[in-house]
């Protein structure tokens with residue numbers, strides 16, 4: 001089986017400015033990518049998990065090697081439960097607006113979206129997206145995604161407004177956006193902008209439009225929090 005994948009860079013520390021369109025779909029090998037059915041507006045239910053041991057992904061562009069998050073969290077004096085709570089909140093941000101469900105699984109082998117620390121620290125964080133072959137130019141199915149954080153940087157579990165410390169919640173939510181099929185619409189103005197900012201935390205209007213385009217709007221559920 002041929003491996004189709006792609007990746008992109010994170011929230012860069014790029015100095016260029018750019019007009020932030022509302023959203024931009026991630027286009028890999030010529031077609032937009034999404035989880036679930038290959039039609040816009042069709043929802044998806046995904047599993048996420050955390051790397052338990054050093055793992056290599058030779059056919060990835062980003063996150064080629066990942067390690068457990070514990071040493072990274074120790075450096076920033078963050079408890080693993082607090083970290084996992086931030087990640088859950090980041091998934092919730094997307095789940096609250098689009099027809100997406102994210103469920104945590106203990107076994108990383110079962111995860112659609114795998115989360116860990118970078119074995120070779122670089123940038124702030126990256127995502128990698130693998131997708132199935134699709135030669136007709138239509139939507140291609142995402143088959144797996146990964147998110148890796150730079151363990152050398154100072155992280156936080158709050159949004160303290162100081163960009164010297166990085167918010168797991170804010171950056172995880174951005175990388176999850178890539179993992180579900182969104183690209184950078186510009187530098188700022190949306191969560192999916194490539195420049196890190198704590199000024200507008202969480203999803204912005206364009207981010208919501210992008211997620212709804214791909215997966216449809218959130219559906220009422222008795223189990224869903226308001």
Ligand SMILES: [Zn+2]
Pocket residue numbers: 008009010011012174178184192193194
């Ligand atoms: Zn990015």
